[in-house]
Amino acid sequence: MSDEIKISPPRVEQQPGAPETTSIEKKGEQSAERARIAVEQAKEAARHSPALKPRVQTKPAPPVQPKSELRLDIEDILEEDLQDIYFQMTPKQRLQFKTEGEKTAGAIEQLFKKAQVKIVEIISYIKHWLLLIPGVSKFFMEQEAKIKADKIYDLHTKEDI
Numbered sequence: 001m002s003d004e005i006k007i008s009p010p011r012v013e014q015q016p017g018a019p020e021t022t023s024i025e026k027k028g029e030q031s032a033e034r035a036r037i038a039v040e041q042a043k044e045a046a047r048h049s050p051a052l053k054p055r056v057q058t059k060p061a062p063p064v065q066p067k068s069e070l071r072l073d074i075e076d077i078l079e080e081d082l083q084d085i086y087f088q089m090t091p092k093q094r095l096q097f098k099t100e101g102e103k104t105a106g107a108i109e110q111l112f113k114k115a116q117v118k119i120v121e122i123i124s125y126i127k128h129w130l131l132l133i134p135g136v137s138k139f140f141m142e143q144e145a146k147i148k149a150d151k152i153y154d155l156h157t158k159e160d161i
Contacts, residue, residue: 104129
């Protein structure tokens with residue numbers, strides 16, 4: 001007699017009328033289950049991926065209103081002699097400086113609509129804007145603000161005539 005022991009797989013009792021399952025069918029079911037799990041994991045990852053998230057709808061930008069002749073003249077005066085300084089700024093600083101400059105020009109234009117324009121108010125707007133220049137000297141800022149304010153004020157007095 002031989003000492004070999006034969007181990008047979010456990011017998012699973014089949015219900016009457018049920019088809020017999022083979023090992024190939026079991027492997028197919030296992031791979032189908034793995035594929036289903038992989039698909040679910042991929043869907044879950046896609047839900048949390050920023051690149052695949054649906055975009056949030058934003059309101060459309062308001063239409064750009066054309067700038068008045070006065071405002072364009074004010075902006076020209078404000079940007080005078082600042083090109084070198086502007087191009088030494090970082091792109092982020094440039095954007096902030098430009099948008100604040102446009103706001104300043106708009107505020108000064110609104111001042112001109114008042115009955116009485118005070119040059120001190122124009123100077124304060126320009127100073128506030130010039131403070132955005134990194135490392136700006138107080139004396140440079142004061143001098144530039146006064147020069148620009150005088151030119152803008154002259155522009156206003158010419159408009160009134």
